[in-house]
Amino acid sequence: MAERVKSKKPEIEGLITGILSNAKSAGAHELKAWKKPEADLRRLVKHDYVTSLRRNMDYHQLRQLVDAFNELLPEFNRETTGMMSIDRFSEMASDMKFHFKAEPYEGPEGLALRGFYVTRNQGVLKRPLIYVNTAHHPLAVSATFCHELAHHFSSELFEAQADEPVHFFFDADYAAHLNEPGELASDAMVSLAAYPEPMARKAFASEWNWGLVARAKNLPEAALAEVQKHLKKIYGFNLMERIPPDRRLHYLAGMIHYAKLRWALLIEFDL
Numbered sequence: 001m002a003e004r005v006k007s008k009k010p011e012i013e014g015l016i017t018g019i020l021s022n023a024k025s026a027g028a029h030e031l032k033a034w035k036k037p038e039a040d041l042r043r044l045v046k047h048d049y050v051t052s053l054r055r056n057m058d059y060h061q062l063r064q065l066v067d068a069f070n071e072l073l074p075e076f077n078r079e080t081t082g083m084m085s086i087d088r089f090s091e092m093a094s095d096m097k098f099h100f101k102a103e104p105y106e107g108p109e110g111l112a113l114r115g116f117y118v119t120r121n122q123g124v125l126k127r128p129l130i131y132v133n134t135a136h137h138p139l140a141v142s143a144t145f146c147h148e149l150a151h152h153f154s155s156e157l158f159e160a161q162a163d164e165p166v167h168f169f170f171d172a173d174y175a176a177h178l179n180e181p182g183e184l185a186s187d188a189m190v191s192l193a194a195y196p197e198p199m200a201r202k203a204f205a206s207e208w209n210w211g212l213v214a215r216a217k218n219l220p221e222a223a224l225a226e227v228q229k230h231l232k233k234i235y236g237f238n239l240m241e242r243i244p245p246d247r248r249l250h251y252l253a254g255m256i257h258y259a260k261l262r263w264a265l266l267i268e269f270d271l
Contacts, residue, residue: 015118016101016131019166023113027170034112034172037249043175044256045219049264052178057185059269061158065189066271068153072096073193077271080234081193083142086134098128098152104135111135111247114169115144117151128152136171137243139235140251143190143258144169150186171250174257184261191262197271199230204263219260227259 024031033040069076072092086102093100105113114136118129130148132141151167167182177183195203203226231237243251265271 012099012101012125012129015125015129019116019118019131020105020107020110020113023116023168024109026166027112027168030168030170030172030176031109031112033176034109034170034250037172037253040173040175041249041253041256044253044260047175047178047260049178049260050268052184053264053268056179056181057188057268058181061154062185062188062269064157065150065153065185066192068157069150069189069193075196077192077196078198080196080199080230081142081146083138083235084145086141089132089145092149093130096152098130099125101129101131102134102141105133106135112170112172114140114171115148116169117148117155117167119155119165119167128155137237137251139231139237140171140254142235143194143254146190146193147186150189151182154182154185171254174253177257187258187261188265191258191265192271194258195227195230195262197266199226200262200266203227203230203259204266219256219263223263224256224259227255231255 066077073081075081089102090100110133113133115130115132118125118131120126120128130145130152132144132148134141136144147169148167169186174187177187203223228239236242239248239251239255
């Protein structure tokens with residue numbers, strides 16, 4: 001195995017500290033949304049995800065991302081990608097030659113931040129950087145790493161824009177991701193990792209015809225129950241048992257978002 005990529009170099013630590021200190025100003029809109037999670041939750045519940053996929057998802061790029069994940073995780077979208085350890089993430093970073101940093105960041109409103117990805121375009125790095133905030137539930141940490149890994153693959157495959165060297169991921173305003181192709185593609189990889197095709201076909205079975213009139217708006221109660229059952233069985237995640245009351249709406253919004261996105265991916269792209 002290649003030598004593990006280390007992020008304890010002074011310039012890397014300084015870069016991370018600087019990005020974290022600027023996260024509040026960079027994510028002002030998201031932080032505002034984070035303080036009122038019920039608003040985002042209402043938007044997600046009402047939103048038609050199929051329409052968002054048709055407007056903002058490039059199918060060929062989506063397939064390239066899926067292929068990239070398949071090379072790394074051969075059972076991707078065939079079996080559930082379980083919760084991996086921080087050490088496993090570090091090993092993957094070493095093999096793929098990018099910097100990786102995992103540490104808790106709570107601070108003032110720090111829990112709103114899930115992580116970020118820094119491209120080579122930042123100017124300081126010879127390799128990209130992924131940071132994940134381990135103050136979150138382990139399931140959220142795994143989802144964050146998957147999301148940022150998708151940004152990394154996108155950067156390598158599709159040449160990320162130079163004017164966007166840092167991609168922040170906030171635990172808020174998921175509805176905004178539905179209009180941002182890069183964020184939507186990264187979220188799609190999280191959905192496929194969490195809910196592989198066999199599980200998705202069982203959870204999101206529907207009697208109506210999937211075609212030009214397909215919609216993914218109102219998530220059926222039976223589908224949500226299957227999602228909750230799956231998360232508890234595979235990840236030991238129970239919203240009411242392990243999540244502090246003041247953060248349950250944030251996690252519920254994420255649960256609804258990724259479930260509806262997975263449903264839409266099945267409907268629109270048969271994935």
